[in-house]
Amino acid sequence: MGAIYSIMVKDLRLLLRDRGAVFLTFVWPLVLATFFGALGPGFGAALDDADERGEGGSLAILVIDEDHSRPSELLIAELDADPLISLAPASLTAARDAVRLGEAPAYLRIQTGFGAAPSALDPPTATGPDAPLRRVELGVDPRRGAESKVLAGATRLAAWRALASERAPDGPLGREAVAIEFSAIVPATTSAAGPPSPYAVTFPQGIIWAVLACAATFAVSLVEERKRGTLLRLAVAPVPRLSILLGKAGACLVAIVIMELVLLTVAVLGFGVRPRSPALLTLALASTAIGFVGVMTLLAVVGRRTQSAAGLSWAILMSLAMLGGGMLPLFLMPSWLQLAAHASPVAWALLAIEGAVWRDFDLGQMASLCAALIALGVICFAIGTRSVREL
Amino acid sequence: MLELADLRKRRGHTQALDGVSLRVAAGEIVGLLGPNGAGKSTLVSITAGLMEADQGSVALALADAAPGPPTRPQIRRHIGLAPQSLAIYAELSGAENLAFFAGLCRVARADIPARVDAALAFVGLDSRRDDRAGTYSGGMARRLNLAAALVHEPALLLLDEPTVGVDPQSRNRLLENVEQLRARGKAVLYTTHYMEEAQRLCDRVAIIDHGKILAHGTIDALLAAHGGPPRLELEFDGAVETIETDEPLARLQAVAATRTPTSFRVVRPSLEQVFLQLTGRTLRDA
Numbered sequence: 001m002g003a004i005y006s007i008m009v010k011d012l013r014l015l016l017r018d019r020g021a022v023f024l025t026f027v028w029p030l031v032l033a034t035f036f037g038a039l040g041p042g043f044g045a046a047l048d049d050a051d052e053r054g055e056g057g058s059l060a061i062l063v064i065d066e067d068h069s070r071p072s073e074l075l076i077a078e079l080d081a082d083p084l085i086s087l088a089p090a091s092l093t094a095a096r097d098a099v100r101l102g103e104a105p106a107y108l109r110i111q112t113g114f115g116a117a118p119s120a121l122d123p124p125t126a127t128g129p130d131a132p133l134r135r136v137e138l139g140v141d142p143r144r145g146a147e148s149k150v151l152a153g154a155t156r157l158a159a160w161r162a163l164a165s166e167r168a169p170d171g172p173l174g175r176e177a178v179a180i181e182f183s184a185i186v187p188a189t190t191s192a193a194g195p196p197s198p199y200a201v202t203f204p205q206g207i208i209w210a211v212l213a214c215a216a217t218f219a220v221s222l223v224e225e226r227k228r229g230t231l232l233r234l235a236v237a238p239v240p241r242l243s244i245l246l247g248k249a250g251a252c253l254v255a256i257v258i259m260e261l262v263l264l265t266v267a268v269l270g271f272g273v274r275p276r277s278p279a280l281l282t283l284a285l286a287s288t289a290i291g292f293v294g295v296m297t298l299l300a301v302v303g304r305r306t307q308s309a310a311g312l313s314w315a316i317l318m319s320l321a322m323l324g325g326g327m328l329p330l331f332l333m334p335s336w337l338q339l340a341a342h343a344s345p346v347a348w349a350l351l352a353i354e355g356a357v358w359r360d361f362d363l364g365q366m367a368s369l370c371a372a373l374i375a376l377g378v379i380c381f382a383i384g385t386r387s388v389r390e391l
Numbered sequence: 392m393l394e395l396a397d398l399r400k401r402r403g404h405t406q407a408l409d410g411v412s413l414r415v416a417a418g419e420i421v422g423l424l425g426p427n428g429a430g431k432s433t434l435v436s437i438t439a440g441l442m443e444a445d446q447g448s449v450a451l452a453l454a455d456a457a458p459g460p461p462t463r464p465q466i467r468r469h470i471g472l473a474p475q476s477l478a479i480y481a482e483l484s485g486a487e488n489l490a491f492f493a494g495l496c497r498v499a500r501a502d503i504p505a506r507v508d509a510a511l512a513f514v515g516l517d518s519r520r521d522d523r524a525g526t527y528s529g530g531m532a533r534r535l536n537l538a539a540a541l542v543h544e545p546a547l548l549l550l551d552e553p554t555v556g557v558d559p560q561s562r563n564r565l566l567e568n569v570e571q572l573r574a575r576g577k578a579v580l581y582t583t584h585y586m587e588e589a590q591r592l593c594d595r596v597a598i599i600d601h602g603k604i605l606a607h608g609t610i611d612a613l614l615a616a617h618g619g620p621p622r623l624e625l626e627f628d629g630a631v632e633t634i635e636t637d638e639p640l641a642r643l644q645a646v647a648a649t650r651t652p653t654s655f656r657v658v659r660p661s662l663e664q665v666f667l668q669l670t671g672r673t674l675r676d677a
Contacts, residue, residue, distance in 0.1 A: 006494035010480070010487075017482040230477030233539065236439045237495040239466035 003239040007247020011221060012254060021217045026259060029210035030266060032202075059147055062090040062098060062107035069115020071134075074162035075155070076110070082154050099139050102351045105147045108155065109137035134159065142201045142358075167319040199271035203263060204353040205297055207285070208346060212317045215292045218252035219299035219313040245388045248300060249293050249381065256289040273357065280366050281356035287370035288349040294377025295345070297384035320346045348372050392417045392578040393438065393547055398447035400433055400602075406432040408444065409602035417546065420579040421571065422593035424586070424662075426670050431582050431600040438580065440467045453546055468497060471474075471545035473537050475552040475582075481525030485516050485535050488524055489542045496543035496595050500554060507653060510538040512569060530561025548572060551582045566592060586663040596662065598669050605669045617668050618660025625652040 015021050063079075065072050080087045087108075090098065095107035114134050135154060140148035225231035234244050262322075264285075267273035275281045299316065303309020321342040323337070341347055352369040355361030393415040400408040407430045415421045425431045435443045438449055440461030451466050452458045459466045479488050482571060490505040498506055511517045514534035519527065524535055537553055550569065554562045569592055572579055583589055589596055590610055597607040606613055623639040625632045636642045639657045646652065 002497065002500070003495050006491055010483070010491045014480060014482050021596070155575065221447060228480070229474050229478035230480060232441070232476075233478045233492065234495065235441055235465060236472045237492075237494060238464035238497055240464065381526045
């Protein structure tokens with residue numbers, strides 16, 4: 001234990017004396033979380049122009065048609081014809097749960113009276129202040145703001161097309177003729193607590209960046225030891241090779257936990273974020289730390305040179321982050337890649353932390369994510385310990 | 392103290408060690424000389440427990456522990472290694488470096504400060520103890536590298552080119568330190584390319600090449616066995632004549648009886664001559 005403790009203390013000291021590593025690990029995630037929180041919920045590439053859809057996959061939207069009118073059916077048909085969007089029918093409760101749990105980016109609820117509402121082409125008596133409106137409830141995952149904007153735009157366009165196809169004989173129809181009142185809600189916050197602060201969305205993402213930065217920093221530390229020759233001294237020391245890896249894992253774990261606590265404290269005290277379940281948040285943060293410490297140990301023993309190890313670590317961690325939806329809206333990816341996103345530990349960690357902060361997860365919903373993260377950490381560490389014998 | 396018996400090790404297609412046997416006693420410095428690729432590093436690695444030999448044995452006989460191979464951590468605890476590369480942390484101070492290595496080598500926590508102070512004083516770095524190692528000169532860093540190898544008071548020291556790239560003052564200090572270690576009863580296996588260092592320090596020298604020990608013994612014995620006779624160099628009006636002879640004084644008198652040299656000198660065989668005689672003059676890194 002003494003040797004492990006010595007290595008931990010030494011590695012943390014080395015980290016704190018490397019200004020670049022301190023900035024990357026401790027300051028940058030805080031900047032990210034604060035900056036994007038100030039911009040509003042859901043950071044990632046905004047995509048307002050439908051022409052920019054590219055060759056990405058489709059946005060899987062749950063749809064609830066409560067009106068069952070011809071206009072609502074036409075709207076659904078037009079929306080479904082959009083290659084960017086694929087619709088799946090659902091009940092309102094199921095749709096809200098799916099969005100809250102992060103399983104679907106959004107749902108569209110076409111409320112009763114949608115078909116009966118007049119358009120701008122109808123006589124003025126029908127379009128007075130008391131006339132019924134076309135009401136659509138858009139339930140969005142706040143982490144996926146880009147998708148919700150696309151969806152709102154696509155819905156307006158589809159509604160116009162639907163109405164235009166009905167009134168084609170009357171001549172051209174302006175888009176302003178089809179007014180839709182969107183009520184965007186966040187399913188997780190339908191309680192009296194109100195909508196979550198944007199920071200409740202961005203701080204979990206900041207924590208993930210901090211964890212990735214810590215993992216990447218420590219992943220190269222073993223290669224650095226080799227480069228400076230100290231690995232030889234560590235190897236000659238009367239300690240099992242496993243202790244070397246345990247010491248580095250311990251230092252990484254401490255750094256990650258400190259960073260998580262710092263970010264959480266800033267989020268709570270500085271930005272009013274109120275985690276729904278502190279106990280589940282603790283579980284999520286601990287599981288995330290364990291999972292990524294394990295990934296770090298595996299990456300640490302793979303590299304042989306600083307540049308290749310650093311490049312490999314960042315390449316893998318960034319891939320996991322991208323795949324997990326941390327950098328790019330998932331709907332921009334091909335459908336098979338969206339499916340693969342479920343395999344990204346970044347997605348697991350993000351969902352687990354969000355589950356405790358604002359998604360209202362219960363222990364059962366949290367358990368599978370945390371178990372997957374811990375299992376990942378243990379498996380990676382086990383592989384790492386086998387490789388460390390060859391140092 | 393250290394006994395290497397018939398060590399054999401194959402690395403890829405090369406027979407890195409081919410039946411090497413060597414002993415180093417307590418209070419003795421044994422020099423290990425050899426050209427690049429001769430097998431020195433493999434020998435040091437096996438002695439330090441970093442790798443295992445294919446055949447043969449390495450045993451350390453210790454006063455306070457049962458003898459055993461260095462692959463066992465209990466035995467490695469009594470070995471100190473100063474690698475050729477500077478194996479220290481530039482971001483840590485000299486004292487922090489030594490405290491870390493002492494802790495790693497299982498020195499009791501309470502004893503670490505005293506051990507660190509003693510090691511720093513030994514290599515003359517006590518006045519710079521709290522400065523980061525990255526600010527040290529090359530010579531100071533070399534001395535810290537040595538201190539890190541001995542802070543846990545090992546019985547056997549493996550010093551791999553400990554004076555590479557240092558100024559004469561630091562080099563002299565390092566050599567004095569090694570001599571003091573011998574006086575303290577440490578066994579030292581000293582790898583070097585500097586023949587004058589080996590001649591100054593080593594009680595015995597082993598010359599290794601192609602994985603085999605070509606010659607082994609005291610400096611005088613090696614010189615006698617492989618150095619050839621002393622050379623008498625005589626100068627006559629700018630022309631130099633060289634005579635190899637075991638009795639240079641008698642030959643000088645004989646020559647002087649007929650011709651008077653303007654100057655003369657007797658050149659004793661050197662360890663470098665012995666080394667080149669045994670390992671050849673072909674470049675090994677070409």
